[in-house]
Amino acid sequence: MKSVMYKIEKFEGLVAAPFTPTGKDGNLNTGIIASYYNFLEKNGVAGVFINGTTGEGASLTQKEKQISARAWGDALKSGGKMRVINLVGGTSYSECIENALYTKDCGIPAIAVLAPYYFKPDEERLAEYVAKVGEAVPDLPVYFYHIPELTGVSVPMLGFLKRISGMLPNFAGIKYTQEDFMDFFSCLNFAGGKYDMLWGRDECMLSALVLGCRGAVGSTYNYAAPLYHALIGAYDEGDIVKARTLQQKSIDMISLLGKYGGIATGKAFMRFVGLDCGKFRLPVRNMTESDYSEFMEDVKHLEMEEYFSKP
Numbered sequence: 001m002k003s004v005m006y007k008i009e010k011f012e013g014l015v016a017a018p019f020t021p022t023g024k025d026g027n028l029n030t031g032i033i034a035s036y037y038n039f040l041e042k043n044g045v046a047g048v049f050i051n052g053t054t055g056e057g058a059s060l061t062q063k064e065k066q067i068s069a070r071a072w073g074d075a076l077k078s079g080g081k082m083r084v085i086n087l088v089g090g091t092s093y094s095e096c097i098e099n100a101l102y103t104k105d106c107g108i109p110a111i112a113v114l115a116p117y118y119f120k121p122d123e124e125r126l127a128e129y130v131a132k133v134g135e136a137v138p139d140l141p142v143y144f145y146h147i148p149e150l151t152g153v154s155v156p157m158l159g160f161l162k163r164i165s166g167m168l169p170n171f172a173g174i175k176y177t178q179e180d181f182m183d184f185f186s187c188l189n190f191a192g193g194k195y196d197m198l199w200g201r202d203e204c205m206l207s208a209l210v211l212g213c214r215g216a217v218g219s220t221y222n223y224a225a226p227l228y229h230a231l232i233g234a235y236d237e238g239d240i241v242k243a244r245t246l247q248q249k250s251i252d253m254i255s256l257l258g259k260y261g262g263i264a265t266g267k268a269f270m271r272f273v274g275l276d277c278g279k280f281r282l283p284v285r286n287m288t289e290s291d292y293s294e295f296m297e298d299v300k301h302l303e304m305e306e307y308f309s310k311p
Helices: 030-042 063-078 095-104 123-134 157-165 181-192 203-210 226-237 240-261 265-272 288-303
Strands: 013-016 047-050 082-089 110-114 140-144 169-175 196-199 213-216
Touching: 013 226, 030 169, 047 063, 063 082, 063 095, 063 288, 095 110, 095 123, 110 123, 123 140, 123 157, 123 169, 157 169, 157 181, 169 181, 181 196, 203 213, 203 226, 203 240, 213 288, 226 240, 240 265, 240 288, 265 288
Parallel strands: 013 047, 013 213, 047 082, 082 110, 110 140, 140 169, 169 196, 196 213
Antiparallel strands: none
16 A cells, blocks of 8 residues: 555544435435535534434445535535545445545545444454555545444454554544543543544533543534534633533433434434424434424523524
8 A cells, every 4th residue: 555644634623423414205405415514614613524323324325425425525625614524334345445435536535434333343353444444545534433332343442543553554533432431531642642533422522621632523513513612612711610511501402312212303403403404214213293393392491592503
């Protein structure tokens, strides 16, 4: 592999994990992605992590993931300032490589790889797998998406990082979605803090900030970016009491996902802030219109209107 030297450009602030917009027929509705991109940028989001969990990447066909990537890449090339990371897949390295090459063709500046979640690898094989995909695009930064709750691959990321650092020159960092703060902190400090460690649990962002994290990927940044900007600001100013209060608001908001069936509630929040992204695909349960009316009342009771993203 030809080595391309470049400096890892770390994210600071919020990286939204966008929902994949769908129409009434359940097919992709990429026509609103340019508006979606502008909406997030207007609300101070630094980047987007597309085709991930929130984006239903595992429920999309190979072609649909590429169509989605093309639309986000076009938005970026149309003068956008938000950087884009495209999750290229997980279970088939051949498909991941195909999507990685397509990502580059779209002008998207970074990719991410998910752990194979059927034939589950150990630490060494996981590093080999990610390296095999990353070698196909040596001039693109490569991230690993660590979410063991869904993949079932729960190897310590510090050990993985030690292995991958010697195998893939363009490895950039980890989207870390697990509450193992000891492992996360060790990864933050590995190799003098070389790698971009992006925190992936919105409901405990404050804890990650305390450890020194400066970038985070999350679904609630789609519709409540001002809340997290205020939380980060309070922490940076040393107002820990305010930061704790804002984190509790985040937890109260996120608790509505559990009440209304899970991840699809995020699209209801998007509808609430004025951007209808349609519904999730089966087997995810969506709200009924009756549920949505009750949900609207619960959102009002949160008393956090100032903290929702604005069109």
